[in-house]
Amino acid sequence: MTALFLRxxxxxxxxxxxxxxxxxQQKSSKRQPNIVLIMADDLGFEALSVxxxxxxxxPRLSQLAEEGMLFENCYSTPLCTPSRVQIMxxxxxxxxxxxxxxxxxxxxxxxxxxxxxxxRTGIVGxxxxxxxxxxxxxxxxxxxxxxxxxxxxxxxxxxxxxxxRFKNPYLEMTDRPLQTYDGAYGPDxxxxxAVDFIxxxxxxxxFLYFPMTLVHDPFQPxxxxxxFEEFDPESGVNDTTYFAPMMTxxxxxxxxxxxxxxxxxxxxNTLLLFIGDNGTDRDVVSTWQDQRIxxxxxxxxxxxxxxPMIARWPGTISxxxxxxxxxxxxxxxxxxxxxxxxxxxxxxxxxGISFYPLLLQQEDxxxxxxxxxxYAPRWGRFEPARYVHDHRWKLYEDGRFYDLQNDxxxxxxxxxxxxxxxxxxxxxxxxxxxxxxx
Numbered sequence: 001m002t003a004l005f006l007r008x009x010x011x012x013x014x015x016x017x018x019x020x021x022x023x024x025q026q027k028s029s030k031r032q033p034n035i036v037l038i039m040a041d042d043l044g045f046e047a048l049s050v051x052x053x054x055x056x057x058x059p060r061l062s063q064l065a066e067e068g069m070l071f072e073n074c075y076s077t078p079l080c081t082p083s084r085v086q087i088m089x090x091x092x093x094x095x096x097x098x099x100x101x102x103x104x105x106x107x108x109x110x111x112x113x114x115x116x117x118x119x120r121t122g123i124v125g126x127x128x129x130x131x132x133x134x135x136x137x138x139x140x141x142x143x144x145x146x147x148x149x150x151x152x153x154x155x156x157x158x159x160x161x162x163x164x165r166f167k168n169p170y171l172e173m174t175d176r177p178l179q180t181y182d183g184a185y186g187p188d189x190x191x192x193x194a195v196d197f198i199x200x201x202x203x204x205x206x207f208l209y210f211p212m213t214l215v216h217d218p219f220q221p222x223x224x225x226x227x228f229e230e231f232d233p234e235s236g237v238n239d240t241t242y243f244a245p246m247m248t249x250x251x252x253x254x255x256x257x258x259x260x261x262x263x264x265x266x267x268x269n270t271l272l273l274f275i276g277d278n279g280t281d282r283d284v285v286s287t288w289q290d291q292r293i294x295x296x297x298x299x300x301x302x303x304x305x306x307x308p309m310i311a312r313w314p315g316t317i318s319x320x321x322x323x324x325x326x327x328x329x330x331x332x333x334x335x336x337x338x339x340x341x342x343x344x345x346x347x348x349x350x351x352g353i354s355f356y357p358l359l360l361q362q363e364d365x366x367x368x369x370x371x372x373x374x375y376a377p378r379w380g381r382f383e384p385a386r387y388v389h390d391h392r393w394k395l396y397e398d399g400r401f402y403d404l405q406n407d408x409x410x411x412x413x414x415x416x417x418x419x420x421x422x423x424x425x426x427x428x429x430x431x432x433x434x435x436x437x438x
Contacts, residue, residue, distance in 0.1 A: 043276030060255035068312030090333030102143030111150025117342035276307035
């Protein structure tokens with residue numbers, strides 16, 4: 001009895017605490033998840049088959065949706081710079097949107113915050129946030145360079161100069177000056193850099209932001225086509241017949257990123273997010289749910305702001321999941337920090353709601369009741385607009401009100417007197433949101 005008692009005493013006083021200590025050390029030393037955020041340029045939801053699109057071959061994105069979670073209701077702003085400023089800062093545009101092509105100096109971005117959280121940060125693709133010479137002269141100011149926005153490493157098109165983005169791209173990298181890469185294809189170079197970034201940082205936590213240049217115009221041949229070899233990128237060709245091959249090539253490059261994550265053995269510790277920045281180009285007509293749909297980039301409509309969103313994280317996100325909750329671009333910044341286990345700074349103003357609990361399918365996950373947009377593009381022919389909408393109803397600040405469930409194209413504005421009780425309630429709620437967001 002005494003010997004047995006002593007053995008139990010030894011086990012509980014020495015061995016059990018040691019095991020608990022080891023488990024605690026393992027838990028505390030567990031790496032933060034890597035995060036890769038890919039944003040296609042000018043890609044509305046109607047272009048992808050996983051949303052009912054019928055025009056383009058995008059098998060790798062379909063595979064992403066099968067392996068992860070498809071968000072059915074993600075909304076951007078109607079135009080690229082407003083969307084980029086919003087997603088990077090977590091703020092609606094009335095707080096900090098200054099001018100087209102610029103991110104105001106001094107803004108805190110998800111690059112800064114992910115660095116503070118202990119991440120190595122990288123960005124590849126399209127910058128367009130410092131202002132080209134014309135924009136800097138027009139607005140009499142400059143925007144922000146990538147390292148000043150919190151990124152340790154970069155390979156980018158259009159920081160201070162514009163140049164070409166596809167064949168013979170004019171690019172700047174962290175350790176290389178601005179130069180033309182004759183014969184190369186910009187999207188390939190971005191993806192090469194991204195793949196290398198993932199492999200080089202496989203042993204640390206990294207955040208990689210990939211705002212793509214595809215599938216923005218000019219619509220031109222890709223390296224997958226015979227026409228590419230002899231194509232002169234200075235010719236001014238902008239032919240929508242090349243849009244479909246560009247979609248397929250964009251899909252292929254997303255697949256390369258996924259393949260590298262797996263080749264580096266990081267798939268179960270990497271959250272991959274894929275989105276578009278605004279609606280599809282207005283020169284592109286696609287088939288969606290047996291309808292011919294014209295892209296509506298630049299306009300504050302369903303087909304100007306409803307973008308694809310897919311999240312993949314094997315072992316954490318259930319495969320084949322679909323999520324109907326509303327998401328807008330202010331939500332990404334708090335979500336990234338939530339995934340990193342890093343609190344939002346008390347001094348930071350953000351309009352976003354983290355959708356990280358939605359990725360985990362938590363029953364008590366907070367959700368948003370509406371999406372707000374302050375759209376003041378300050379660019380070209382596009383008109384400003386302010387509006388609020390939920391899954392069904394939409395109110396513009398000028399008083400136009402639509403039932404999106406029965407009028408997706410916003411052709412029949414409704415008066416308050418025409419509305420059922422739930423429509424009147426939505427109108428009242430939305431007026432309150434517009435007032436608070438002045």
